Amino acid sequence: EPEVTQTPSHQVTQMGQEVILRCVPISNHLYFYWYRQILGQKVEFLVSFYNNEISEKSEIFDDQFSVERPDGSNFTLKIRSTKLEDSAMYFCASSDPTGTLYGYTFGSGTRLTVV
Amino acid sequence: DQQVKQNSPSLSVQEGRISILNCDYTNSMFDYFLWYKKYPAEGPTFLISISSIKDKNEDGRFTVFLNKSAKHLSLHIVPSQPGDSAVYFCAAPWGGSQGNLIFGKGTKLSVKP
Numbered sequence: 001e002p003e004v005t006q007t008p009s010h011q012v013t014q015m016g017q018e019v020i021l022r023c024v025p026i027s028n029h030l031y032f033y034w035y036r037q038i039l040g041q042k043v044e045f046l047v048s049f050y051n052n053e054i055s056e057k058s059e060i061f062d063d064q065f066s067v068e069r070p071d072g073s074n075f076t077l078k079i080r081s082t083k084l085e086d087s088a089m090y091f092c093a094s095s096d097p098t099g100t101l102y103g104y105t106f107g108s109g110t111r112l113t114v115v
Numbered sequence: 116d117q118q119v120k121q122n123s124p125s126l127s128v129q130e131g132r133i134s135i136l137n138c139d140y141t142n143s144m145f146d147y148f149l150w151y152k153k154y155p156a157e158g159p160t161f162l163i164s165i166s167s168i169k170d171k172n173e174d175g176r177f178t179v180f181l182n183k184s185a186k187h188l189s190l191h192i193v194p195s196q197p198g199d200s201a202v203y204f205c206a207a208p209w210g211g212s213q214g215n216l217i218f219g220k221g222t223k224l225s226v227k228p
């Protein structure tokens with residue numbers, strides 16, 4: 001069964017450093033997303049991406065965050081200057097044009113720890 | 116900003132019995148609801164969905180019921196199996212079929228043998 005692949009599974013970084021979280025969505029999917037889950041809290045939407053541009057973003061997705069699809073297969077989330085409160089599980093997801101009708105497919109996540 | 120609420124953080128059920136997971140929502144504009152299941156160290160996995168024009172959707176052991184007047188939905192698992200032990204999230208898309216998902220906090224289900 002096709003899956004969304006995320007790397008690394010765990011990343012530890014120092015406060016103020018830049019991190020890039022990587023995702024390989026399902027190949028025929030057209031819509032891409034990043035969500036995050038701070039420990040003990042809800043899964044929260046960050047950003048959606050379609051046709052090489054951001055289609056929607058949440059209040060969390062401020063100027064420190066950016067997304068890119070550099071080569072037609074990878075989808076990345078960059079945090080420019082990490083803060084302690086960025087520590088969370090980050091989930092990438094993708095969907096085909098049916099979208100939420102059949103649910104997005106999520107990756108296994110990257111656990112980001114900012115120290 | 117709790118548009119989707121799961122008020123029970125945990126539920127423990129005996130194997131073979133019914134598990135009922137509840138979810139409430141506040142936004143009457145939601146027209147679709149989804150349930151996701153999440154195991155530790157994995158991402159959420161889509162389980163079942165329901166459109167607001169229906170009041171029930173069934174898929175094997177899983178049935179979702181929707182009560183629009185009460186803004187309440189529930190997921191029934193029968194019979195429950197130990198492999199069903201996971202965190203279950205209720206979610207609703209906002210902004211169309213590709214809209215962002217608004218999740219509840221989740222209910223951790225433990226099915227005891």
